Amino acid sequence: MDLDQRLQNVTIIGAAGKMGSGIGVLIAQEMARLKLVPENKGNIYRLNLVDVSEEALDGLRAYMKAQLVKAGEKSTVMLRELYRHRKDLVENSDIINAFVDDSTSVLNYSTDLGIAAKSHLIFEAIFENEKVKIKIYKKLNRMCSKDTLYLTNTSSIPIGYLDDSAGLGGRLIGYHFYNPPVVQRLVEVIAAKNTTEELKAVAGELGKRLRKKLVPANDISGFIGNGHFIRDGLHGIAEVDRLKAKFRYPGAVYAVNRITQDFLVRPMGIFQLIDYVGIDVFQCILKVMRTHLPDDSLRSKLIDRMAKYKVLGGQYADGSQKDGFLKYEKNRPVGIYDLRKKEYFHISEEWRKRMDKKLGPLPDGFVPWRGLLMDSNKEEKLRQHFEKITAMDTLGAQLATAFLKKTKDIAEGLVSRGVANSGEDVNAVLMNGFFWLYGPINNYLE
């Protein structure tokens, strides 16, 4: 059975979540495209979107519609060709509406897992709980055809472990999209030892169709993305522990976040990134990695305490940032959570200036991440930036240099432990999945 045939009936489990819904939009577009090809006339296409509550599915309906309209608007040039035979569709608006109708007509929304019985391709994108995942796979395996292929969006649980536990016989592959799947180009692909060649080929072909950048990772918990992010986050937390005597706790969080954002020219500081992902998600991934890896350092009392007090970060439905380590106004940090007082410490302008003075200035000619994003000469500008950083004698520059080195060590560790096949793959994940302008394996310190 080829990919075109498999794409006639697909199910997404956990379809109302932020990852499942994005995957749904991508697959719906591809199914609509197939449906419009003249040779496929008469074929029935179904995308089953399964989640636990009707309320969640209502939200998903609105999201799917809005996203498919956006997708139609972005691909009108191509859609006019696909609809050339339809004389009644003349204006772009006619064509976009027809595309949205054609795409939404393939969608089935359900809270019943049984709807997946006829699917030949199943995406699973539920929360990171291996027991629940295994239970669902076992159930699916009982009711679906024995040639049904499974793709899991897990970001940390070993694929071979899930496959063995559910008895899927090599029909499961890790297919880790990044948030939001509609926008982010990266997909980490994790084949287990027994993953079938057919499934690997289907996963590769699907990636091309969805215009994703596929980066292979080996089947070791956390893979490349979380393998790096979680350790980078733990290092940020360790730095706060080290610096809090000097700066007090809020000052240390501020300093480490600012160093990692501005001095290291990243899209956001490490604590904002942990908040973006969600502190509870960070805690959950730590637990999974600790379970599957012989590394007891994969734990953080600070994360556990934040989670205990329900200071969790994450995002609102519109994508804006919820408060976590940092408090946000218009997505900019304005406070730092003080666990002792259980309230946010307000970042006043005066306090900010005092802290910045302790860290010292940024190098001359500093351009922030956003300013360099579209700059065709960014490699050279970054090289000059880090050359200046390493030559500066300020506290900020010293902390940044040390962090840059640790980040590189973490990345090289992923290669030496066999998580990544190469340094290029690690760099590709950080640059495409985390929007870094440079890979962690670089020669800026040489």
Add this chain to the structure above:
Amino acid sequence: MSFFRKKVYACSGFYTVSLGTGRKEFHPKKPRPGIEHYIKEAGLGVIEQISNPEHIDEGIIGNFIASRFCHQGNLGGFFPMVHDTFQYKPCMRVEGACDSGGLALAAAVKTVLADIADVVMCLGVEVQNTVKAVYGADYLAAAGWYSGERKQGHAYFFPDQFSQRAGACFDKFGYDRVRPGMARWYVNAIENARKNPKAQEYHNKNSDLNGTGMTSPNPKAFCEYINVFDCSKVSDGAAGLLFASERGLEKIGVSKNDAVEVIAYAQVQDNLTTPPPDLTKLTTCEMAAKRAYERAGIQPKDLGVLEVHDCFTVAGLLAVEAAGLAGYGEGADFVKDGNTSLDGLIPTNTSGGLIGYGHPTGATGVRQAVDIVHQLSGKAGEYQVEISSERPYGMLSSMGGNDKTVVAMIFKKTE
């Protein structure tokens, strides 16, 4: 020897900011002023320059397609909202696609020439940021032949029409000649716009304009031979000025030194249902310019300043040829050699043109006239060019559709 039987003057020009992407104050998701705001701002901007607005006899407004962008028709009805003087006076809207402003100019001049008005206010307006560009492209495609062309046409109908012209020019005159000329047109447009605080590209800080101008096209998302920087903007804006007889000038208290003389115009229409005879030429623009020169009794070399309809960079190159400033196929070289720059042989689109200032379609022809009036009366500010006594003329060429509807108008500095 003038084509006109009496003297007609233009004065008191004003235009609004061209709002859209590029302006710092523009945010697509935030509320913006509506079409009434622009009409009123432009109208009052004109009226505030004269002492006796009660002597304005008539109002004419150019607008392409507010009925779709803003769900608004009957625009003549907004004149009495601008000022009481228009209550119960003749007011109307004229339309000729992107030449709507040009037609409004022609209609205003005719009214003065016909001796039925001494002072006519001429406005132009368009508000286009009400919908995304992909839907705006539908509305603007109405400048072509809907039942004959639209279905087969591109998602971005007009950009594609001029992309095909660019492709034809590449084939005929060579990519290496034409493409750098188009890029230079873009560079000039942005550099001029940076001197015009009302221009949409006023805030443009790009340090590699030529590199941007040379960006490779992306046919999957846009057009085959042009990039998005080759295109004029999606803009909200309005412009206005007065046309008056000698007696009219006296009535509103404007001295001839503050006015410029309109000495000729030509209004030319081609058949909307036939394809352009030659993609490498703006045949109708050429016809309009030729007639305007004949009626004015001048030649292209007598012009001190020029305004052309650069809805796309390639249209700018072809328009310079159509205006008789460069020979057939030589527009790109002429522009690349700096002849149309502010300090060049014939400063062209000095306030940024449609690419630099912006292209609020129905306002554009009127905005062009305002810029010519400002240049010839020494009021162009940062982008003022020197107007010598040997070359005291300025011409505008306003185009609608794919070289279908054209007004060329020639102005002269007053002595």
